[in-house]
Amino acid sequence: MLKRKLLRDIRQNYGAYVACISVMVIGLMFYVSMALTLDSLAGRQESYYREYSFADGFAQIDRGPYSLVSDIEGVPGVDRAVGRIVKNVFVYKPKGEENTTLRLVSFQPEKQPVNRFKLEQGKMPSDGKRELLVTPVFLKANGYKISDQIPLVIQGREVRFTITGTANSPEYIYEVPGGQTLTPDLKIFGVAFIPYSTAAPMFGMEGQVNDLAFTLDGGTDFTTVKRSVSRLLEHYGLTAIYPRKDQLSHSMLSQEITQLKGSVNTTPVIFLSVAAIILYIMLRRMVEQQRGQIGILKAFGFRDREIVAHYLGYAVLMGFLGGFLGGLFGTWLSFYFAKLYQQFYNIPGLTGKVSFTYLAAGTFLSLAFSIFAGYQGCKGALALSPAEAMRPPAPKVGRRTLLERVTFLWQVLSALGKMAVRNIFRSKQRSILAVLGIAAAFSMMVATESSYDAIYHLINFQYEQVERYDLKVSLRNYVDKTGGLAAARNIDGVLGAEPLLEVPATISHRWLEKDAAVTGLPREGSMYRLLTDKGEAVDVPDDGLVISTQLARYLDVKPGDQVTVRPFTGDREERLVVVRKVVPLYVGLGAFMDIDALSGLLNSPPMASSVLLKTDPDKVSQLRQKLQGGSNVEAIHDKNKMKAQFEELIESSTVQHVIFLFFAFIMGFAIVYNVNIISMSERQREMATLMVLGMTEKEIARILLFEQGLLGTAAVILGVPLSYGMLWAIINASGNEIFNMPLIIKPGSLIVSLLGALGFLLAAQWKMKGKVAGLSMLDVLKQQQD
Amino acid sequence: MQTVIKTINLRKTFYTGEVPVHALKGVDLEIREGEFIVVLGPSGSGKSTLLNIIGGMDSPTEGEFFYRGTPLQEMSRRELTMYRRRAVGFIFQFYNLMPNLTAYENVALASELTDNPLDPAAVLAEVGLADRKDHFPAQLSGGEQQRVAIARAVAKNTDILLCDEPTGALDYETGIQVLAYLHKVNREMSKTLVLITHNAAIGGMADRVIYIKNGRIDRIQENPNPVTAEEVSW
Structure with missing residues (x-):
């Protein structure tokens, strides 16, 4: 019963x-x-x-003998190793459409103890033949079918390969070329597997490799083998050596x-x-x-x-x-x-x-x-x-509240207002819970809105304020700065060019160290600018480093501190450099220097590793085609495309965005509605009396509204710091070396959330009005009070 | 004297379940300005239903009902609310004060509802509560609470005061006191007062006593020489 x-x-x-x-x-x-x-x-x-x-460890070199594989396997703590040729090449596009880079990764089926891949469809390419495997997503995104031909630009020539099947590798679960690209775009970058026997002669690397990966014995830590492996590879132009946790796909x-x-x-x-x-x-x-x-x-x-x-x-x-x-x-x-x-x-x-x-x-x-x-x-x-x-x-005794001491405020209130205020304090516990609940719903809205703001801010900051070029052309080998620039400026369709020198290096401060690229920027440059968080340009100092907030935090340095820079190129000698400034940077770890000072640091004449270009939109197709034929061109990075891709990604998550806001709304509504129902059932008698006195339903509902308004105001005031906390937690959880979201709450987000909160307050209120109308004065008043 | 309330063949039928209950079976009544009317009848006689209809809290099933010549029986909820607000002051058996407003604030609350209210402090002083005005209902005795309720009804400065067993929850002496205040309001402020009770003794104070029985007016007794509250006893 x-x-x-x-x-x-x-x-x-x-x-x-x-x-x-x-x-x-x-x-x-x-x-x-x-x-x-x-x-x-x-x-x-x-x-x-x-x-x-x-693999547990990865290393990249310029080129070295295949025997390095067994040398590495000889290092105590290393289990197995694999040596490969890894080369980025362009897919040949006769009309100069978007540049598609394909990363060719060589394999030897019989000598592949590490970083194997999974053949998904089709068959393995034959030894020595111009055949390759691509990832299934690349195949689909570019409209290829198995046994289709794919034209590649290798050493400046067009070479046709046949796609014999598809494969996936744990190394490329997240299929992006590097840290600058945050989301995969298979029209721009993909990975392909080709037999070593095909790759070696094609790149003039018979018996040689440029990419090594190794697994470790159980219980061995990467740092213990790093030094020995580095020493083995040093003479072969070691450009990077890092553990699994820093491998891009894995870390993403x-x-x-x-x-x-x-x-x-x-x-x-x-x-x-x-x-x-x-x-x-x-x-x-x-x-x-x-x-x-x-x-x-x-x-x-x-x-x-x-x-x-x-x-x-x-x-x-x-x-x-x-x-x-x-x-x-x-x-x-x-x-x-x-x-x-x-x-x-x-x-x-x-x-x-x-x-x-x-x-x-x-x-x-x-x-x-x-x-x-x-x-x-x-x-x-x-x-x-x-x-x-x-x-x-026992009846609740009316009590004066603290607020009544603020006489001037208190006297402005009508008797109804006073009633509302005392009601809030009468059921303190419930009011506190309601405030907490509304604040949670409000903060959820703010956090949802703000994480979008943060991403838009990041995009705008990085791709509009910091990077102001159209194309970035990365070169395979360093070139003389002046000569390279002159060559670039001569190409038809180039409106302006600036050099960039990127030097991979280990930066250390006391016992803290980090591998990062030091980027040399021209002092009068305008295509890659360093900015303060307020968007003011920061001049590149004559000497010394400008580093990002994240790197500064990681190395625990502040302006004026000295750090040790050990480049991966040149003589690899350690140098002491002063940190001059710290700037916010949301993409990458970031360390910057004057381009000539950086060349000087390497004891070489002014050099460049990339060229930033401003291009004429009408001639960009010819320009691309010309560039992808250049034998020293490693990659072409289209900033605008990247930005658009990013924006598209955000727009595609609009549904999730709306759903989240909706959930927050439901949550807020559920709280307010319940609190309303309860305070109403508690106060039926008061309300019936007010109706007899001649108050309209609206006026009575307004008492509740006023109470809720007060609670809501308190909740919003509490919600602002709560939102900061929530966002901080979200950003902290999602930040990494590759990109960091700024913590910003725009007035717009607050307004949207405020409207949302107002929305659920009013929706609950609207439901209440019906309940008030349904109150029967006679029934309620017939009951005896105390 | 002008007629304030007039009812013609007022009927009210409740449907509780299957069986209709005829609470009022045709009531013709005229209440004149400034009158003190006591409605007497046993419980279930229909007197509360009559009061509720006069007070604009309920509408009749049949019949006509006028306030100063304006028909009220077909008014909308909103119009009835406005009628309650501007024309009627109500005093309940169980006071029904707002528990978290002080005596003064309870009266002020009512005075906020009309266009020409009386000064709440002055009205409270009239009922002898000047020094208790900052107390909350729970800090007042039953008699004091009822006096606040009277002050609340009076402060609206309406034509009619309706009292539903105002002394029903009070002891004898306090009851007499409350009646005295009601009497004072009726005589000195010339408010029309309708009081329903089953306490026949109170009838002595009225100008007219209306006996209700079985949903009908049994008889009306004119009282040429009403007594004061202090002379009433039961």
Whole structure:
């Protein structure tokens, strides 16, 4: 019978329950879907790495004998090694369309103990033949079919290759050329596998390699072998040596996994806490309202345990429903997430999952939250003796509030206003919970809006303010600065050119060290500018370094400190350089110097490794074609394209953006609506009296609105620092060496969130007006008071 | 004297479940300005229903009902609200004060509702509560609370005061005190006062006593020499 009472109670006030359950469902949906995705992503990463022997260490050299492979394997701590030829070449585009770079990675099927790849379709290329494998996504994105021919520009000549199949490698799960490119764009960059026997003669590298990778014995740390391996490779033009954690594809994927882990741990907690707050308020109210009934039940001889169990039944029912529905939706969503991830990560076998474990875990989690909140809410029923319970609770004594000391403010308020203020203070606990809940919903909106602002700011800062060129042409070998520039300026379609010198180096300060590229910039340059966070240009100093905030933090240096720079090129001698300035930079680690001073540091005449170009839009096709034929051209980097691609990516996530805002809205609405219902049921009598006095429904609803306005204002004030905290956490969780989001909250985001908060306040209010209209003055007033 | 309230063949039927309950079965009544009217009847006689209709809290099922010549039976919710606001002051058996407003603020709240209210402080002083004005209802006795309720109704400065068993929850002496204040309001401020009760003794104070029985007016008794509150006893 008590069960029937439970169901009827719920039906009477279903709005409040639905709101509460929705919040739980949303939380659990996030939890289950992200946990499932995390599971399959991390699980696949691990098994994929293991099956295809993903390397623990990587090194790049200019060129060296194949015997280096066995030399490295001889280093104590190294298990197996592989040597390859890795070359970036252009796909031949006769009309000078976008430049597509293909990274050719050589392989020897019989000598590939490390970094193997998985043949997905087709067959392996034959030895010595002009055949290759591309990734399935590259094949699809560029409209190729297996056995199609793909023309490449090799050593300035067009060479046709046949695509014999597709393959994926753990080395290129995230298929991007380098740290500057943040998202894969397969029309611009792809990876292909070709037999060593084909690659070596083609690049004049018979018996030689330029890329090495090795696995370590179990328990060996990379740093212990780094020195020995470096020494082996030093004479062959070592340009980079780094552990797995710095490998681009790995670090992007790990980054994503870490971020996902953070979300799995926090998002459901936020939503479930809010749901718990609502449930607590609801049950507490119900117990108070039904004290008479509780007294009767107790008088009948129901035990305390049975009565508490009855009230907990509400919590259990809601927790169960919320958890179960959330789990179902979450499972469904995990399939969608798997698809989404496959757009960015080439992980074979990544799918959504149906997991009873997580369904159970989710249900358990929401049950735990609900029961905890429910017990807190209804334990009041225990303390009452039957007779006591049947008496109405002691009336709340009106009390003066602190606010009344601010006389001038207090006197402005009408009697209704005073009532509202005292009501807020009368149920302090509930008001605090409401403020917290509204603040959480508000901050969620601000954080959602601001993370978009941050990305737009990043794009604008990096691609409009810092980088002001059209094309960046990276060269295979350093050239004389003056000569190179003159050559570049002579090409038809080039409106302006500036040199850039990028020198990979190890920068260290005390015991901290970091591998980063030191970029030499011309002092009067305008195509790559260093800026303060306010957007003012920073002059490149005559000598010394300008470094990014992240690098400064990493090395723990401030302007005036000396750091050691050990370049990977030239004599590789350590040099002491003073850090002159620290500037914000959102992409890359960033260390900058005057280009001539940097050349001087390497004891060489002024050099350049890249040229930045301003181009004539009408002639850009011819220009591209000309450039991709240049034998010293390694890559052409189209800044505008990159920016557009980035913007497109953001726009494509508009749906998620809106969904998140919507969830925050629902959460806010659920809280306000419940608080409203409760304060209304508590004050039915007051309201009926006000109606008899001749107040309109609108005026009465306005009291609630005023109260909520006050709570809302407090929540927004609290919400601003809370938003900063939330954003800070998001940015911290997502920041890495490759890119960092700035922490900015624009007035626009605050306004949007404010409107959102106003929206859910008013929506809840609008629902309330109906309830006020439904109040029967006669019924309410007939009841005796105290 | 002008007629303030007039009802013609007022009927009210409630439907509780299947069985219709005829609470009022045709009531014709005229209430004149400044009158003190006591409506007497046993519980269930329909007197509260009559008061609720006169007070604009309920509408009749049938019949006509005028306030100063304006028909009210077909008014919208909003118009009825405005009628309650401008024409009627209500005093309840259980006071129904706002628990978190002080005595003064309770009165001020009502005075905020009309265009020409009386000064809340002055009205409170009239009912003898000048020194209790900053107390909250929970800090006042029942009699004091009822006096605040009277002040609240009076402060709106409306034509009619409707009282539903105003002494029902009070002890004898306090009840007499409250009646005295009501009497004073009626005589000195010439407010029309309609008081419903089942306490026949109070009838002695009225200009007219209306006996209600079974949803009908049983009889009306004119009282040429009403007594004061202090002379009433039960």
